[in-house]
Amino acid sequence: MENIEMRVRVTYSKQIPLRFTSILDLQKIWERSCRRAGIPLLYSQGFHPQARIQQASPLPLGFCGEREIIDFWVEPSPAKLFQESSINPFLPQGLQVLQTEFVDPFSKSLQPFVDASDYSISFFDPLSEKDLAVLLEKIQTSETILFTKHNGKQYDLKPLIRSIGVKTDPSSKPSFTISLSSSPNANGRPDHVLQYFHYAPSHCLITRTMIHFLNYV
Structure with a gap:
């Protein structure tokens, strides 16, 4: 039987102009941009159909x-395949498609296979390499790194840290790198690590540089 749907996996970048755009608003941007590009998205069934975007x-x-x-x-539409050249002209500043590939439309959701995320953190008021080294040592020597959630529950970030480091580049200011577990049952956030050591996340730019998956992609 011929497939009546296709699933496109898109790798993209989200930069500073859209850093305060929520996931719901971002989904609307994707939907609107696809419509303008003539890419036929499929929608869910029911009274309030939603674009099938994951x-x-x-x-x-x-x-x-x-x-x-x-x-x-x-929809399977050979005349308008979902690719970089067909969608990028319709995306707003700060959003860019880097790569597309077709995958099995009936394969499992990506989310349960997310294992870890790598981040780069640069401070608007730059820290010296020495200051970053001090922060690195504090993280390494702390027995626990506790963060209190909105519901009052605490969780320890220390066992969720996979690696940390300081990145130096002659062409830019030094930055702090950290890799954290991102699995459904153990999800660490770099801004929570910063807050524990009294660094305000609003005073820095946090960029996720890579998502790691378990035996899936």
């Missing part, structure tokens, strides 16, 4: 992303 590990508000991943279900 984001892997949505970014928290205020974060940028270098290689985010999102799936779209589209």
Whole structure:
């Protein structure tokens, strides 16, 4: 039987102009841009049909992303394949498709297979390499890194940290790098680590540079 739908996996970047755009608003942007590009998205059934779009590990508000991943279900339309050249001209500043590929439309959701995320953190009031090294040592030597959620519950970020480091580049200011578990049952956030050590997340730019998956993509 011929497939009546296709699933497109898109790798894209979300940069500073859209860092405070919520995941719901971002989905509307994708839907509107696809419509303008003539890409036939598929919609859910029911009284309030929604475009079939599935984001892997949505970014928290205020974060940028270098290689985010999102799936779209589209009608099989050879005349208008979902690719970089067909969608990028219709995307707003700060959003760019880097790569597209077709995957099995009936394969499992990406989210349960997310394992870890890598982040780069640069401070608007730049920290010196020495200051970043001090922060690195504090994180490494702390027995626990506790964060209190809105519901009053605490969780320990220390066991969720996979790696940390300081990145130096002659062409830019030094930055702090951290890799955290991002699994459904153990999800660490870099802004929570910063807050524990009294660094305000609003004073820095947090960029997710990579999402790691378990035996899936």
